[in-house]
Amino acid sequence: MDKDVRAKGPGKCPRCGMRLEAGISDLLEFPVSLKTLPAPVRAGRKAALQFRVLDPKNSSPVRDFEVVHEKLFHLFLVDEDLQYFEHVHPEARPDGSFHLDTVLPRPGIYRMLCDFYPKGGTPQFVPKTLTTAGYSKPLRKPDLKPDLARKQAESLSVGLSLEPANPIAGQKTLMFFTVDPASGLEPLLGAWGHLLAVSDDRIDMIHEHPAIADGGPVIQFNVIFPREAAYRVWVQFQRAGKVNTVAFTVPVAQLK
Ligand SMILES: [Cu+2]
CATH class of the missing domain: 2.60.40.1930 (Macroglobulin (MG2) domain)
Incomplete structure (x- = not known):
């Protein structure tokens, strides 16, 4: 049975020929593994980030994704001070992984939000954390003043x-x-x-x-x-x- 096969109406599975059943996808969290080159990433230098989405049922890499807002994978990247912001789209590779070449401007702890929709699953919003090489300061809260000005x-x-x-x-x-x-x-x-x-x-x-x-x-x-x-x-x-x-x-x- 091909759990990831979807159709709008009744019919047969194009892969195995079984009759399709009506259903709703289970709400499952898909883990994301993040590898960097170099590891760890050095602030101010070129770095390659590789994201791999894993099937929560068998830990195998997921290869098929729905297009959401014209892209397969949205990534938001912010720094510790919540001053640096990026909304980028890592490039899909045939093996299902997503790649981004970037430069993290300053040493620190970066937070990422991975936004994607595995075929047969539900929309996923997975946060990840990345610390630049040699950075060991304790986690701190930026001092944010209310700011609603135009x-x-x-x-x-x-x-x-x-x-x-x-x-x-x-x-x-x-x-x-x-x-x-x-x-x-x-x-x-x-x-x-x-x-x-x-x-x-x-x-x-x-x-x-x-x-x-x-x-x-x-x-x-x-x-x-x-x-x-x-x-x-x-x-x-x-x-x-x-x-x-x-x-x-x-x-x-x-x-x-
Ligand atoms: Cu958006």
């Missing part, structure tokens, strides 16, 4: 208002981003925007797409911040062929 990026500026104004952990926060100018706004990787929220202790990493957007100036994301923390929130919008990335800091309180 930001200027390459081809537009971005404002942010929140509802409720003081977000509560575990409850839905509506985030209204207002872009100026809005003319020439374009979808970026199949969405009107991309959002990554990371808690100041770097435990929570949330990747969201707009709940409401139509190419106009207001782009609404609905986010549930899981815990009381300061969250660094990056958003990306494309206008006139340019990708704009800006960051805000949103304090999230406990329900009183």
Whole structure:
């Protein structure tokens, strides 16, 4: 039986000929192994990162992935201070692994969010951690001050208002981003925007797409911040062929 074979309607499996059964994929976590060259990675030098997704049932490498937002694998990379941010797409190799050549700018502990959808599984968001060579300082929290001020990026500026104004952990926060100018706004990787929220202790990493957007100036994301923390929130919008990335800091309180 080929568990990874999917069809929209009834029929036979193209591989083994068995009748297809209706079903819902089990919610399973797919582990990701990360190898680097060199190991460990040295800050400021070229490094190659190799990601391999493993089948949780038999630990064999997964080779088939669904395309999500035009890519097979999205990777978000942030540093300890939550100042450095990358949203990149490691290249797929025939053996199912994904490769990225990068330079991590400074020594430290980097957090990554691997976002992919194994065929026959469910969408996966797997965080990984990488420490640069020789770095031994204890884990620390960056000192993040609330920052909701309008930001200027390459081809537009971005404002942010929140509802409720003081977000509560575990409850839905509506985030209204207002872009100026809005003319020439374009979808970026199949969405009107991309959002990554990371808690100041770097435990929570949330990747969201707009709940409401139509190419106009207001782009609404609905986010549930899981815990009381300061969250660094990056958003990306494309206008006139340019990708704009800006960051805000949103304090999230406990329900009183
Ligand atoms: Cu996205």
